[in-house]
Amino acid sequence: MLPIDFILYLQIIIFLFITPGSPRIVIISYSMNYGIGRCVWSALGDVSANFIQATLVIFVIGSFFSESSIFLNIFKWIGIIYLLYLAYDIYKSRPNDIKDKMETKKSNLSFFKDGFIVAGTSPKAWMFFPFIFPQFIDFSSNYISQFIILITTYIFLDFLSLIGYAILAQKLIIWIKANPKTINTISASVLVIIALIIVVTQQY
DSSP: OOOTTHHHHHHHHHHHHHSOOHHHHHHHHHHHHHOHHHHHHHHHHHHHHHHHHHHIIIIISTTHHHHOHHHHHHHHHHHHHHHHHHHHHHHHOOOOOTTOOOOOSSOHHHHHHHHHHHHHTOHHHHHIIIIIGGGGOOTTSOHHHHHHHHHHHHHHHHHHHHHHHHHHHHHTHHHHHHSTTHHHHHHHHHHHHHHHHHHHHOOO
16 A cells, blocks of 8 residues: 555655755766766765655654754754865866776765765755655554655655766766866855855754
8 A cells, every 4th residue: 555645745756856956966076077886875875864864753753853943953054064065075076087997086985975974964855854754654554664665765766866867967078078177166166055055044
């Protein structure tokens, strides 16, 4: 049995996934700088953070997330600081040649960590999981199976969308090679803008 309003749930998360946010900006930049293979690790870090967030909300802390403004503000500022750090890191890096086989200094664990922290401190995620995600679970019936269906669907589609962004970025690599600093400057600027928007709009 599918969770309540499952089609509506699909529509909401698909809209979230196609809307460029900090995880997708990071994926695009990493795809151009390090290749799609490394982006897989960032995507895995992203969906791992989302799984933990959903699990905490449904099974551990529940309404605490939505009622604690201090907690939400802490995550908000951690996310802002890390976005600014990533903006600087991306701006300073250079896109690698597609045929360049040199190993990057960043490890797979580092890519996983970046994806995990960006998603784990994202205000959008901390608004979605406490406020929207539980609305599609009927707690009077078998909510564990409903949770499994919802979070599996979320993780699967989120991962696919992230890799889709990485593949799309690779399609632009010829133009990027002719303009090596452009995408890094754009990506870094977008991350800074997102951080500033979070400062102004996310008030708890």
